[in-house]
Amino acid sequence: MLIKIGELATRTGATVETIRYYEKEELLPEPTRSQGNYRLYNAAHLERLQFVLHCRTLDMTLDEVRTLLQYRDKPDENCGEVNVLLDEHIDAVETRIEELVQLKRHLLALRQQCATEAPAKSCGILHALADNSCHK
Structure with missing residues (x-):
């Protein structure tokens, strides 16, 4: 083929x-x-x-993929480092989840700054973004 x-x-x-x-x-x-x-x-x-x-759909970096490929290309080697790599990736995903939860909280607080439609000049969201008050 x-x-x-x-x-x-x-x-x-x-x-x-x-x-x-x-x-x-x-x-x-x-x-x-x-x-x-061609x-x-x-x-x-x-x-x-x-x-x-498939590795990329799991949000693995190119360096992580490269490492996995090295082990895949040498099937007789011990795969202990593969386990370590995956454990580190899982930790990074957990950190990212925590960061995203914080981001969601900030966005929800920001969204509460403007409950109704109003002229843009009095929009609480725009004012909060301008003075960074949504992070207080």
Whole structure:
């Protein structure tokens, strides 16, 4: 199976630009080229791209994905570091959730600054944003 980049994009749901970017970041190996200089991808490219995309849907950084790929490429190595990486990622997600909860509180407090429709010049939300009172 050899497919062009457009077909790889269609099969994975990735954009052509994303595929090229992952190649540049060396998350995907360089594909072979056709006589017309088109990139040609094989089943291994498809599988690897699906792995990368799945990791990205879990909000993993490119460095985290790169580390996971290194272990995936060496299946006989101990995966203890994979566990550590995932534990650290879970901690980062928990921190982000806490930050988002705080953000929601700020937005709710801001929303309470203007209960009814009024001329923009008397909008409590706009005034609070201007004087930063929603953070007090």
